[in-house]
Amino acid sequence: EVQLVQSGVEVKKSGESLKISCKGSGYLFNSYWIAWVRQMPGKGLEWMGVIYPEDSDTRYSPSFQGQVTISADKSSSTAYLQWSSLKTSDTAMYFCVRHGHAGYCSSSSCAIDYWGQGTLVTVSS
Amino acid sequence: DIQMTQSPSTLSASVGDRVTITCRASQSISTWLAWYQQKPGKAPNLLIYKASSLERGVPSRFSGRGSGTEFTLTISSLQPDDFATYYCQQYNTYWWTFGQGTKVEIK
Numbered sequence: 001e002v003q004l005v006q007s008g009v010e011v012k013k014s015g016e017s018l019k020i021s022c023k024g025s026g027y028l029f030n031s032y033w034i035a036w037v038r039q040m041p042g043k044g045l046e047w048m049g050v051i052y053p054e055d056s057d058t059r060y061s062p063s064f065q066g067q068v069t070i071s072a073d074k075s076s077s078t079a080y081l082q083w084s085s086l087k088t089s090d091t092a093m094y095f096c097v098r099h100g101h102a103g104y105c106s107s108s109s110c111a112i113d114y115w116g117q118g119t120l121v122t123v124s125s
Numbered sequence: 126d127i128q129m130t131q132s133p134s135t136l137s138a139s140v141g142d143r144v145t146i147t148c149r150a151s152q153s154i155s156t157w158l159a160w161y162q163q164k165p166g167k168a169p170n171l172l173i174y175k176a177s178s179l180e181r182g183v184p185s186r187f188s189g190r191g192s193g194t195e196f197t198l199t200i201s202s203l204q205p206d207d208f209a210t211y212y213c214q215q216y217n218t219y220w221w222t223f224g225q226g227t228k229v230e231i232k
Contacts, residue, residue, distance in 0.1 A: 035221070040182070045169070045212055047221040059219055095168055104174050109216040111159035115168035 002026040004034075004096050004116035009056060011122050012086050019082035020119045022096030029077035030054040033110070036070060036081045039118075040092045040104035050099075086123045093118045127151050127215050131224035137232040143201045144226045148196045148213035157217040160189055160198045164209045164224075172211075173198065203229070 007021045022034065035050040049060035053072040060070070072079045079096055099105070100113035140142050148158065150185035156176035161169035171180045176196055186201045200207055205220035208231055213224040 044216075044226045045223040047223070050219065061220060100171075100174065106155070106157040106217055109157075109219045109221060111171060111214070111216055112161070112169075113171055113180075115170070118168055 002098070002114050004098060004114055006094075006096055006116040008121045009120045009122075011124075014086055014088050014123055014125050016086050017082070017084050018086055018121065018125075019080050020094060022079045022081075022116050024077045024079070024098070027098075030074050032101075034072065034077075034079040035097050035099065035112070037073075037095045037097055038064075038092045039095065048081070048094075052077065053077075062124070086121075088123050090121060090125055091123045093120050095119075126220060127154060127218060127222050129213055129215055129222050129224040131211075131213055133227060134225065135228045135230060137230045137231075138203050139232045140203055140205060142232075144200045144203055144229065145197045146199070146213075146229075148191075148224050150194045150215055153193045154217035155216045156192045158189075158191065158196050158216060159214045159216060160187075161212045161214065162207075162209045163212065169212060176221055180230050200229075 003025045005023045030053045033050050033052050036048040038046045048064045049070045051058045051070045051072050069082045095118050096116040097112040098114040099110035104111040130149045132147050158176045160173040163169040172183050177189045188199050190197050208230045210226045212226050
């Protein structure tokens with residue numbers, strides 16, 4: 001069974017650093033793109049960026065470029081999202097998601113076939 | 126970037142109703158469109174991919190149509206479990222964009 005299991009709730013203060021995780025299991029982790037999606041309270045879904053664990057090819061939305069860092073550790077089948085200096089506006093639920101297999105894909109990207117359960121990050125001033 | 130616009134933002138309906146949600150893309154995305162259902166406090170779930178392909182395990186009352194810039198998600202007979210928020214997503218480019226969501230409420 002494919003699973004993406006994310007790290008737990010985080011409560012931080014502005015200016016602090018943070019790294020949240022997403023552990024994949026039940027499939028060949030290295031061979032599927034993993035993306036991060038933000039959902040601010042009461043709002044919609046925003047694509048932040050994506051990584052291919054096999055070679056760490058990483059792409060960011062312009063809205064998040066320079067604001068976060070996406071990484072992956074093949075040996076532990078884990079992807080990460082990190083901030084060096086949090087802002088109160090980073091308060092949100094963050095989901096890691098898996099690109100679907102070839103049947104779900106265009107030439108450039110794929111529909112999401114699996115989602116993590118989400119990590120709630122709350123940042124106070 | 127490709128903008129995705131859903132309508133309506135909120136839809137009030139009764140059990141048994143046929144409901145349709147529309148998603149428009151700011152430029153052609155062929156059939157590279159997915160639909161997701163999200164319930165409060167939960168991660169979204171894939172319903173439809175490639176505009177009209179039903180994801181495994183999704184009830185057949187859900188269907189998707191469209192190509193180019195205009196797409197629809199139809200629920201043929203609304204069930205109590207279907208009250209949720211629905212999002213469209215384009216994956217024509219590696220930079221995904223989502224619609225703003227349509228909340229389906231009990232009338």
